[in-house]
Amino acid sequence: MQYWLFKTEPDAFSIDDLAARPNQTEPWDGVRNYQARNFLRDDIKLGDQVFMYHSSCKRVGIVGMAEVVKEGYVDGTQFDPEAKYYDPKARTDNPRWYRVDIKFKQQYDQLLSLAEIKAMPEIQELALVKKGARLSVMPVPEQEAQALLKKLEG
DNA sequence: GCCAACGTTGGC
DNA sequence: GCCAACGTTGGC
Numbered sequence: 001m002q003y004w005l006f007k008t009e010p011d012a013f014s015i016d017d018l019a020a021r022p023n024q025t026e027p028w029d030g031v032r033n034y035q036a037r038n039f040l041r042d043d044i045k046l047g048d049q050v051f052m053y054h055s056s057c058k059r060v061g062i063v064g065m066a067e068v069v070k071e072g073y074v075d076g077t078q079f080d081p082e083a084k085y086y087d088p089k090a091r092t093d094n095p096r097w098y099r100v101d102i103k104f105k106q107q108y109d110q111l112l113s114l115a116e117i118k119a120m121p122e123i124q125e126l127a128l129v130k131k132g133a134r135l136s137v138m139p140v141p142e143q144e145a146q147a148l149l150k151k152l153e154g
Numbered sequence: 155g156c157c158a159a160c161g162t163t164g165g166c
Numbered sequence: 167g168c169c170a171a172c173g174t175t176g177g178c
Contacts, residue, residue: 007176033161056176114177132159134175 003145004044005051005128006066006102007136015052015063018104026066029075029099030085036137041072041098043139050102051140051148053128054111061113062152070101108152122147 006028008014018026031040050066075097077083078090090096118129127138140148 009176035161060177132175133177134160136175 002043002045002048003051003140003142004039004048004068005053005062005126005138005140007053007055009056010054011057014054015107018052018066018102019064019107022104025069025101025103027075027099027101029077029097031075031099031137032085032087032097033134033136036135037096037098039137039139040100044068044072044100044137046071049105049145051145055136059111059113061111061117062108062148063111064107065105066102067105068100069103072098072100075099112148112152116151117148120147120151 010016028040031037046068048068050068051062052064052066053062054060074095075085077085078087078095078097079092080086081088085097087096114128117123117126123129123144125141126144127133127135
């Protein structure tokens with residue numbers, strides 16, 4: 001079992017949306033970045049745990065946990081001209097983009113802010129705290145995941 | 155809203 | 167294959 005961090009813009013989709021349907025699987029689609037795509041397609045496994053992170057908003061940080069309930073499969077929205085993330089260059093016989101399904105696990109009472117995460121001495125490798133930090137799907141090293149969980153649940 | 159950092163595109 | 171131009175991300 002591995003840990004991941006998914007970014008989401010709460011204006012588009014928030015932890016509240018996820019928590020509102022606790023027994024439903026949520027397709028994590030619309031990811032249009034190759035590095036993130038590779039994680040979704042190749043590396044994210046059933047049962048993996050996901051830190052949910054709110055980005056591009058007033059209070060940025062980790063807000064909850066989700067679990068992977070379906071491994072990488074083709075993101076159908078790339079073929080849909082009506083879809084927001086339609087990709088005219090994607091072909092059905094050679095799909096570009098993949099998604100996984102997740103399910104709500106937990107919402108935390110208070111968020112663990114980006115500033116707090118950056119201040120944690122344990123957090124060194126997490127892509128979120130590296131310069132640039134634009135990746136929307138990233139692995140969380142085991143040790144760092146434990147440190148985050150301790151802080152979130154502590 | 156600003157702007158730095160980054161990924162992608164496309165001309166050559 | 168290089169690299170400038172461009173669009174996007176995302177914190178502040």
